[in-house]
Amino acid sequence: GLTSITIPNSVTSIGASAFYGCTGLTSLTIGSGVTTIYSSAFLGCSGLTSITIPNSATSIGSSAFKGCSGLTEMTLPFVGGSASATTASASTLFGYIFGTLSYNGGTSTTQYYTSGSSAIYYIPSSLKSVTITGGDLLYGAFYDCSGLISLTIGSCVTSIGDSAFYNCSGLTSITIGSGVTSIGSSAFYNCSGLTSITVVDGNTKYHSTGDCLIDTSSKTLMQGCSNSVIPDDGSMMSIGSEAFRGFSGLTSITIPNSVTIIGASAFYGCIGLTSITIGSGVTSIGSSSFSGCSGLTSITIPNGVTSIGSSSFSGCIGLTSVTIGSSVTSIEDSAFRDCSGLTSITIPNSVISIGSNAFFDCIGLTSITIGSGVTSIESCAFYNCSGLTSITVDAGNTKYHSAGDCLIEISSKTLIQGCNNSVIPNDGSVTNIGSAAFRGCSGLTFITIPNSVINIRDFAFYNCNGLISLTIGSGVTNIGGSAFYNCSGLTSITIGSGVTSIGSSAFYNCSGLTSITVAAGNTKYHSAGDCLIEISSKTLIQGCNNSVIPNNGSVTSIGYSAFRGCSGLASITIPNSVTFIGDSAFYGCIGLTSLTISSGVTTIRSSAFYNCSGLTSVTIPNSVTAIGSKVFMGCSGLTAITFMDTTTWYRTGLSQYWVNKIYGTQTDVTSPSSNATYFKSTHVLDYWYKL
Known part of the structure; x- marks a missing residue:
């Protein structure tokens, strides 16, 4: 078979399928007269290892080199199907000449030619080296060509478009020709394997030094790599956005004194970075600049820096030491979020504002010292700093002060941040406990809220699962929604006489609760049988593991999630005075084995006994006329549901039909075992009503 071919200079075109299936062809020379190579011209030429297309070519058809599975290197006069293309499309992508159909040795590659439009091509897995001698590289030209190792851009190329080499993660070296005058955004995004960057001498727009790509006029380092050494000769003043993003092989970097700006996401995700020195000239650290640099253990922010950008060090889980320079005035939102290894932080007197979530989820943080200049601390700045034991504010601060390891806003008398040791x-000096003030303080075991406090705001003690005892003073009038949500260790609650408002889910999933007491003299709420009851509406709004619902008529309804998560509740009798059982009232009471529903109940709302897996049998009295969806869902032990009145029961999948008692399907409920199946599985999502 054919092993070698030379196409002479006199030939101007190579026809469709001209060398189709020439699997033995190992040597190919294409003459300088060829202008057009038609579709499938070299389809299946699997023996070819190297192809050079002359600069005379202006058009290459789709799938021209499909199945050339032995290719290791190519030289092309342009990328895609046409040398004259100026608008990105599926035909301006590198994969176009290899086609959209799979073949042995082809790697499926999704290439985008706009941010939302793509084509899937099969590029030879063996192809490692490509040289482009001319034409402009449009958007996504080599998008996701992760198998390429080496790329050379010739001197006739003038423009490299946005995302041109996006996610070329296998690329180790790139040479940029002297003619390139424009490089688009994210051109080398996630080229995480890059170790060498060279710009050919003579380029007046860009140059390379220390394996860094630098915009000469703006002195901006546009692209770095794993081997980069940032020049300290004054040739650069800023590190551009995403310049080193994703370079996991970068272990150490020194930012020289000549640099003033570190751009957004400049070192984002450099997980191998363990050492960084920031020069004294830096004044601005951009958003997400070091986000996810999980190998960093310490950072010193020099005195010249005035702002620490949003999320700039977020996710630096190895960071144990941070020194903030004396010129910093602003710590932006989420700046140190999820820095779980950080144990202490000192915020200097120069800092004026601390952004929202600035130290969010810094679970290893044990002490905070706040300087005299801070006048603004945004919401959740220290959210879920569950290890915090010490809070200190400089005595000269006129906006905030600390007492009893509590951070307090002076003018509003609001405790905005507490910790595990707070008193x-x-x-x-405190009349309000702020939203999420103690959220996640899992080491907090006891708390007394003094009589001076009026408001406990939403989520104030959310997820304080180590809290076992709580006393609420007589001055408190408001307990916010979810204030003690998931305080699973809480065993007793004492509510003062002044409380007039308790928000939704205030004691949600307080699964260890065994005692509820309301102080005498409270005109809004009272307690009986370890139940918290709203007096006027006669609604039981919170129960516990020891609750006995009073049968004296003081309770007519059981509120939303009243017993939710009370896993220690073993037995409950719902008395005749109760007419209504609210949504999720006994949700997750997995220890409940005995349930008596008395004859006063008319409505059982959705999910009322959801996941009460210990129940084995339930009797529905004659009085019940409406049962919501998923009432007994997850009750895995339930084998019998007995209806005292088995006539005219209907079910429907729509809640509005249930409310109006229309369009239901009449269902036989005479069999207790079948009923259990209905309510646990086959009709678990339906709503039931009786006419």
Whole structure:
């Protein structure tokens, strides 16, 4: 068979399928007269290892080199199907000449030619080296060509478009020709294997030094790599956005004094980076600049820096030491979020503002010292700093102060951040406990809220699962929604006489609760049988593991999630006075084995006994006329549901039909075992009503 071919200079075109299936062809020379190579011209030429297309070519058809599975290197006069293309399309992508159909040795590659449009091509897995001698590289030209190792861009190429080499993660070296004058955004995004960057001498727009690609006029380092050494000769003043993003092989970097700006996401995700020195000239650290640099253990922010950008060090889980320079005035939102290894932080006097979530989820943080200049601390700045034991504010601060390891806003008398060792001062300096003030303080075991406190705001003690005892002073009038949500260790609650408002889910999933007491004299709420009851509406709004619902008529309804998560509740009798059982009322009471529903109940709302897996049998009294969806879902032990009145029961999948009692399907409920199946599985999502 054919093993070698030379196409002479006199030939101007190579026809469709001209060398189709020439699997033995190992040597190919194409003459300088060829202008057009038609579709499938070299389809299946699997023996070819190297192809050079002359600069005379202006058009290459789709799939021209499909199945050339032995290719290791190519030289092309342009990328895609046409040398004159100026608008990105599926035909301006590198994969176009290899086609959209699979073949042995082809790697499926999704290439984008706009941010939302793509084509799937099969590029030879063996192809490692490509040289482009001319034409412009449009958007996504080599998008996701992760198998390429080496790329050379010739001197006739003037423009490299946005995302041109996006996600070419296998690329180790790139040479940029002297003619390139424009490089688009994210051109080398996630080229995480890059170790060598060279710009050919003579390029007036860009140059390379220390394996860094630098815009000469703006002195901006546009692209770095794993081997980069940032020049300290004054040739650069800023590190551009995403310049080193994703370079996991970068272990150490020194930012020289000549640099003033570190751009957004400049070192984002450099997980191998363990050492960084930031020069004294830096004044701005951009958003997400070091986000996800999980190998960093310490950072010193020099005195010249005035702002630490949003999320700039977020996710630096190995960071144990941070020194903030004396010129920093602003710590932006989420700046140190999820820095779980950080144990202490000192915020200097120069800092004026601390952004929202600035130290969110810094679970290893044990001490905070806040300087005298801070006048603004945004919401959740220290959210879920579950290890915090010490909070100190400089005595010269006129906006905030600390007492009893509590951070307090002076003018509003609001405790905005507590910790595991906090003792709320009882000198009148605190009247409000702020939203999420103690959220996630899992080491907090006891708390007394003094009489001076009026408001406990939403989520104040959310997820304080180590809290076992709580006393709420007589001055408190409001307990916010989810204030003690998931305080699973809480065994007793004492609510003062002044409380007039308790928000939704205030004690949600307090699964260890065994005692509820309301102080005498409260006109809004009272307690009986370890139940918290709203007096006027006669609604039981919170129960516990020891609750006995009073049968004296003081309770007519059981509220939303009233017993939710009370896993220690073993037995409950719902008395005749109760007419209504609210949504999720006994949700997750997995220890409940005995349930008596008395004859006053008319409505059982959705999910009321969801996941009460210990129940084996339930009797529905004659009085019940409406049962919501998923009432007994997850009750895995339930084998019998007995209806005292088995006539005219209907079910429907739509809640509006249930409310109006129309369009239901009449269902036989005479069999207790069948009923259990209905309510646990076959009709678990349906709503039931009786006419």
